[in-house]
Amino acid sequence: MIKYYDKLILSLTEVDAHPSFLIHGLTGCKFHCYHCFNYDELIVKPHPDFYTVEDVIGYIQKQGDLFEYLLFSGGEFLLAPLDSLISDLGKIRKASPKPIIIYTTGIELEKMKKLSELKLVDGYHIDMKLPYHLLTDEDFDLIELTMGIKVKDLSLLNSLTKAIEFVVQHDAGYSRVRSVKYPFLGESAFEECREFIHELNEKYHKHVPYDANQFIYQECVKE
Numbered sequence: 636m637i638k639y640y641d642k643l644i645l646s647l648t649e650v651d652a653h654p655s656f657l658i659h660g661l662t663g664c665k666f667h668c669y670h671c672f673n674y675d676e677l678i679v680k681p682h683p684d685f686y687t688v689e690d691v692i693g694y695i696q697k698q699g700d701l702f703e704y705l706l707f708s709g710g711e712f713l714l715a716p717l718d719s720l721i722s723d724l725g726k727i728r729k730a731s732p733k734p735i736i737i738y739t740t741g742i743e744l745e746k747m748k749k750l751s752e753l754k755l756v757d758g759y760h761i762d763m764k765l766p767y768h769l770l771t772d773e774d775f776d777l778i779e780l781t782m783g784i785k786v787k788d789l790s791l792l793n794s795l796t797k798a799i800e801f802v803v804q805h806d807a808g809y810s811r812v813r814s815v816k817y818p819f820l821g822e823s824a825f826e827e828c829r830e831f832i833h834e835l836n837e838k839y840h841k842h843v844p845y846d847a848n849q850f851i852y853q854e855c856v857k858e
């Protein structure tokens with residue numbers, strides 16, 4: 636059973652010009668990104684009180700006139716077991732015609748493929764935290780600083796790159812690729828990411844947007 640954060644958010648800013656209903660799964664995260672502002676609240680803190688999928692569906696049905704998209708975030712929502720994801724997203728599909736978008740790091744590519752194959756997801760907003768395609772063995776410290784993980788080789792980064800390619804290849808008009816402008820990265824990092832997404836769009840005849848979003852310190856968010 637997937638546990639959901641008991642604060643559901645109606646957002647006017649998550650997707651430009653599209654009011655959206657933001658739902659957080661209490662599903663943990665394998666990364667610990669630089670100053671992640673969700674980490675303490677959604678990943679570390681225990682949540683004895685949580686919503687079930689039936690609670691979430693109740694709110695979706697009550698507030699359905701107020702939003703256009705359903706957004707699922709975490710942590711990493713896709714760390715939930717595949718059976719639970721299929722079950723919950725299937726119930727939500729039956730309860731609401733609104734497009735379902737999942738925020739993800741791309742760490743669960745096989746689950747993404749399965750959910751897309753079952754038509755339970757309309758789009759992914761996938762992170763590109765670094766220009767993964769250009770990283771070398773000399774970038775392990777940068778990867779640790781950015782994503783909070785120690786790697787011994789580039790296999791994970793290669794897999795995240797494949798997930799981004801999957802998202803662009805199968806886009807149906809709802810997906811995006813996004814970076815955060817971490818203060819230790821230069822503009823060229825985002826230009827490289829933008830160029831990579833542009834090339835994928837050309838390759839697959841798609842128009843997936845790329846966003847490099849402003850970095851916000853955790854302290855600023857709490858004020």
Ligand code: SF4
Nearest residue numbers: 664666667668671710
């Ligand atoms: S992947 Fe997202 S939720 Fe996980 S640590 Fe990074 S920013 Fe936070």
